[in-house]
Amino acid sequence: MYRFRHQIFKERLGWQIPSRGSLEWDSYDELDPVYGAYYRRGAIIGAFRLLPTTGPYMLRDIFAELLRGEPPPCAADVWELSRFAVTPVCGDSRAQLTCSEDMFEVLRACYDFSCSNGIRQLVLVTSVAVERMLRGVRVPLVRLGDGRPTQLDKVLSVACRVAITDELYEVLHPLCYESALEGAA
Numbered sequence: 001m002y003r004f005r006h007q008i009f010k011e012r013l014g015w016q017i018p019s020r021g022s023l024e025w026d027s028y029d030e031l032d033p034v035y036g037a038y039y040r041r042g043a044i045i046g047a048f049r050l051l052p053t054t055g056p057y058m059l060r061d062i063f064a065e066l067l068r069g070e071p072p073p074c075a076a077d078v079w080e081l082s083r084f085a086v087t088p089v090c091g092d093s094r095a096q097l098t099c100s101e102d103m104f105e106v107l108r109a110c111y112d113f114s115c116s117n118g119i120r121q122l123v124l125v126t127s128v129a130v131e132r133m134l135r136g137v138r139v140p141l142v143r144l145g146d147g148r149p150t151q152l153d154k155v156l157s158v159a160c161r162v163a164i165t166d167e168l169y170e171v172l173h174p175l176c177y178e179s180a181l182e183g184a185a
Helices: 002-012 101-116 128-136 166-172 174-184
Strands: 034-040 043-052 078-086 121-127 141-143 150-152 155-163
Touching: 002 043, 002 078, 034 101, 043 101, 078 101, 101 166, 121 128, 128 141, 128 155, 155 166, 166 174
Parallel strands: 078 121
Antiparallel strands: 034 043, 043 078, 121 155, 141 155, 150 155
């Protein structure tokens, strides 16, 4: 998974982040986070990291400027989603930004873990482009702070929260939801 993160964040996106050889690893990986990984044919194609907001986490410690003075979330049922990545659908084009079935699989895994562990809300730092893509498929993101984007390096970024709700379930599990409705009729 750390090699996958290195390929996505360091090589493809050009982030200025520490790597150990071909492995992307930061101090937040030393805090016993929860990881999710999605594989196809033995190769990782998606991953994420979750940390509780009751301890150190990136939005609070590194990207607090995105909160514009709003206190950082700190609750046992609010966790940070970070290092979310999915292999691009077509090659490694930076322009390729689509909500693929692989992305939905990784998001579903994150949602399912959250539900199973009493997590009611996720916070995240993301690019405006990814935020737009997620809103386009009805993921109910709410910007934190005053909502204004901030340029972080070369990326226009925002801090968001998403509630772990039935509405999000319907977005991430549309076929299951439709089947449940049909069974109730």
